[in-house]
Amino acid sequence: MEERVLGIGLIGCGNFCGAYLRTLGVKYKNVRFVCCSDLVTERAEKIAQEYNIRACTTEELLADPEVDIVLILTTPGSHYPLSIRALNAGKHVYCEKPMALNVEQANEIVALAESKGLYVGNAPDTFLDGGFQTCRKLIDEGAIGDIIGVTANFVGPGHELWHPHPDFYYEVGGGPILDMAPYFITALVSLVGPIEQMCCYGMKSFEERPIQDHTRKVEVLTNYAGIMKFRNGAIGNINMSFDIWKSMQPRLEIYGTEGVIFAPDPNTLEGDVLLLRAEHYKEELLKLPRFSIVKMLYSPESLKYFEKVDLVIPSPGNERGKGVSDMAEAIVQGRKARAGADISRHVSEALAAFNICSETCAPYVMQSTCEKPEPLY
Ligand SMILES: NC(=O)c1ccc[n+]([C@@H]2O[C@H](COP(=O)([O-])OP(=O)(O)OC[C@H]3O[C@@H](n4cnc5c(N)ncnc54)[C@H](O)[C@@H]3O)[C@@H](O)[C@H]2O)c1
Missing domain, CATH: 3.30.360.10 (Dihydrodipicolinate Reductase; domain 2)
Structure with missing residues (x-):
């Protein structure tokens, strides 16, 4: 099997980014952090110093040839525009939840990724x-x-x-x-x-x-x-x-x-x-x-x-990063990612449907479907 370590550019250095910085490149060694950015420059600088990576602007991050995967950990309103920007820059994307604010945005992200032969993956990976x-x-x-x-x-x-x-x-x-x-x-x-x-x-x-x-x-x-x-x-x-x-x-x-x-x-x-x-x-x-x-x-x-019931594979407890590492492996192996586009889009539609139903007081028929992701056991 090809051993390739993919570079991650992190956008969004807030409260939750430590959960990923503690595992990716540390426990999951098929990826490594390259650089990070945040609207609040000092937050990116603090994280860069703490985890020994480079702080930069989002523009620089998206242009960086060492970045293969853009990890988006910003607040929800910016997930869709940042995903689109990253895909247009030729990067794979893994984004915190929610993937998007509505079905149309989720569909657009998946279609753009498919048209460019890029991967999109989404939290949660629990x-x-x-x-x-x-x-x-x-x-x-x-x-x-x-x-x-x-x-x-x-x-x-x-x-x-x-x-x-x-x-x-x-x-x-x-x-x-x-x-x-x-x-x-x-x-x-x-x-x-x-x-x-x-x-x-x-x-x-x-x-x-x-x-x-x-x-x-x-x-x-x-x-x-x-x-x-x-x-x-x-x-x-x-x-x-x-x-x-x-x-x-x-x-x-x-x-x-x-x-x-x-x-x-x-x-x-x-x-x-x-x-x-x-x-x-x-x-x-x-x-x-x-x-x-x-x-x-x-x-x-x-x-x-x-x-x-005894666990079939170990549980390290409350950690994040497995989904990103699995996506990186999928990219290298050319297989489907488990926390990948299909399930992310389906879940996004279901989330949007709760709001649509609440407005219309009518049932909602799902348009998308997906396979159960491959098990790990
Ligand atoms: N906090 C948690 O316990 C937790 C748990 C699971 C998932 N999440 C998810 O993680 C994401 C981030 O949550 P958080 O708690 O870290 O939020 P946060 O507000 O603490 O951090 C978000 C960071 O993103 C930056 N940001 C916002 N828009 C940006 C943009 N356009 N470009 C660059 N930087 C931008 C902000 O300046 C901030 O530093 C959310 O989607 C949230 O749902 C959070």
Whole structure:
């Protein structure tokens, strides 16, 4: 196999770039950082010094012959224009989520990349982690039978309690659907397959948010309840909110005819893979007196019937970079990238659909589809 180390130019040196700088070129050695840029020059200079790379302007970065892949870690509104600029400069692109603000932009990015023979890839890559690959293997092996349902929930009070510059979460491009749903939808598509139809209601519970030293006008919807129908017939619900102080809803669960999988959190990667085998569960329940069965079925005590599944590949925990490294390997090998154009565009359309449904109060039929990415196990 050809050993080639691809150069990365990083655009956007904010709060999250360290997650990539800590792994790419360090753990994933088929790539290396060449240079970085930011609208705020001092941020690029600080990162350049800390990680021993070059700080430059975005124009210089795009013209740099050592840069093969442009890694875009800017705020969401600039993902589309920067992706287009980078592709036009002849560079492969890997971008943080969301890929774009609407379906048209996502389609344009993919079409431009295809016309130029370039790769585009997108965060999240957490579905490549050991926990999700283990869920995938269980599903592929039929451990829970046919998938009939899912639930996906990220419900909390918003990111302004911890993020150093959180305004963008309430600007166009922000909100819980474009910010948090990519983790859940990408994980679900990689496990269950493409989505066929969706419905959703969305609302804005607060017109303004107190953020640090100022008050921020909210430009996006911040509280969503959606429903998805997958191409394989499975149905599922999704709740994404920045408006709810506390909830006990599970992060991600997958229901099959023969059992249930509780998956890790697709954002933080916390949590074990837990498997309930229906046959075993039924056998155990039937050993109980009849009235105790009812009690057990709906009590947290029934969690004791789940087994913790050993991971099929290791999970390093909450890290980023695997998707970029996989894309670099795909470029060299001439194969499809796992966090590549097809799944990114499909997820982008699904995210846009939540907003379209919220406006029209009508179901949305997905136009795009994709294959489940190749597993890593
Ligand atoms: N913060 C997190 O925990 C987190 C987690 C996962 C993903 N993300 C994603 O990563 C991306 C960046 O998030 P962040 O938290 O680092 O935001 P941030 O605001 O801290 O950093 C973004 C940086 O991009 C720069 N920037 C914006 N537009 C630019 C442009 N046109 N050209 C050059 N630089 C530009 C800003 O100056 C800023 O330094 C977002 O898409 C976000 O959804 C963030």
